[in-house]
Amino acid sequence: MTARRTALTAAYWSAVLLLAAAVSLAAALPFTGPAASAVGVIACGAVCLIGIACAPNPTPRKDDRA
DSSP states (O other): OOHHHHHHHHHHHHHHHHHHHHHHHHTTOOOTHHHHHHHHHHHHHHHHHHHHOOOOOOOGGGGOOO
C-alpha cells in the first residue's frame, strides 16, 4: 500500500470515528442514566457499521503483493 493510500485510509477512519463520537453524544442528550449510555453506544455502533459498509476497498495493485 502506498503512503498516499495509507493516509487516505487513516483520514477516512478518523472522520468516521469522530462522527461516531459526535453522534453518540447527540443521541444521548434526551436521556439520562443507563438509557443515555445505551443509546449512545447503539448510535456509535450504527455509525461504525455504516463506516465499515462504505469503506473504500481499493483493488489490489501489482506492488501490493507481499
